[in-house]
Amino acid sequence: xxxxxxxxxxxxxxxxxxxxxxxxxxxxxxxxxxxxxxxxxxxxxxxxxxxxxxxxxxxxxxxxxxxxxxxxxxxxxxxxxxxxxxxxxxxxxxxxxxxxxxxxxxxxxxxxxxxxxxxxxxxxxxxxxxxxxx
Amino acid sequence: xxxxxxxxxxxxxxxxxxxxxxxxxxxxxxxxxxxxxxxxxxxxxxxxxxxxxxxxxxxxxxxxxxxxxxxxxxxxxxxxxxxxxxxxxxxxxxxxxxxxxxxxxxxxxxxxxxxxxxxxxxxxxxxxxxxxxxxxx
Numbered sequence: 001x002x003x004x005x006x007x008x009x010x011x012x013x014x015x016x017x018x019x020x021x022x023x024x025x026x027x028x029x030x031x032x033x034x035x036x037x038x039x040x041x042x043x044x045x046x047x048x049x050x051x052x053x054x055x056x057x058x059x060x061x062x063x064x065x066x067x068x069x070x071x072x073x074x075x076x077x078x079x080x081x082x083x084x085x086x087x088x089x090x091x092x093x094x095x096x097x098x099x100x101x102x103x104x105x106x107x108x109x110x111x112x113x114x115x116x117x118x119x120x121x122x123x124x125x126x127x128x129x130x131x132x133x134x
Numbered sequence: 135x136x137x138x139x140x141x142x143x144x145x146x147x148x149x150x151x152x153x154x155x156x157x158x159x160x161x162x163x164x165x166x167x168x169x170x171x172x173x174x175x176x177x178x179x180x181x182x183x184x185x186x187x188x189x190x191x192x193x194x195x196x197x198x199x200x201x202x203x204x205x206x207x208x209x210x211x212x213x214x215x216x217x218x219x220x221x222x223x224x225x226x227x228x229x230x231x232x233x234x235x236x237x238x239x240x241x242x243x244x245x246x247x248x249x250x251x252x253x254x255x256x257x258x259x260x261x262x263x264x265x266x267x268x269x270x271x
Contacts, residue, residue, distance in 0.1 A: 065227075104196065114188075
């Protein structure tokens with residue numbers, strides 16, 4: 001697996017409806033600002049990855065993932081529209097970067113999360129297991 | 135990197151292990167390890183990382199509002215992500231379905247990675263259509 005950044009932070013862009021009410025020219029302008037922001041961060045070595053997500057998708061749940069539902073992503077205020085992975089040392093730095101997001105002025109939000117070093121899903125369980133058997 | 139074939143799996147839910155016995159936790163952790171090993175060996179795994187439960191939510195003009203978040207108790211909290219490269223959404227869904235923690239209530243959101251921001255694409259299309267309409271008039 002790659003991208004195992006020890007001091008990683010993930011920016012999750014929340015809200016896929018920030019463009020509502022904007023003219024297409026404004027939509028383009030904000031999108032261009034967003035891409036330029038990512039380019040700057042990449043050149044500074046602060047962003048190591050970033051991708052936009054399509055408006056559609058599915059949610060898998062239930063035993064054996066037997067429930068596959070369409071996600072109400074396009075209109076959602078809470079849908080994730082994309083992410084950046086940052087290589088910065090502190091949460092404060094990650095938050096400072098998040099505050100630069102061009103979508104904020106239009107209602108988008110940025111969730112800032114610290115990345116763990118170990119394997120997904122198992123890390124917290126491991127901790128609980130260690131506690132339980134201690 | 136061909137974004138057309140990449141899918142982001144977002145794992146949402148409360149701690150799957152909170153009501154399990156140590157034996158059940160160990161067994162599930164072994165299954166998770168196996169799941170990752172198989173994904174890695176298949177060459178489909180591009181990246182995967184767990185996220186710490188605590189964080190911040192930035193909002194408002196100039197990001198002036200910084201709140202603690204997400205709330206740890208929420209069943210919507212994203213606990214980690216996996217990025218896969220496969221040929222179709224169906225394949226990505228199949229990978230999501232095989233996640234060992236689904237049976238404990240975890241949900242997996244499967245999202246195609248976009249070539250470019252959908253808003254940019256949408257704007258361009260609107261402008262192109264307007265241009266066509268003007269030309270036809």
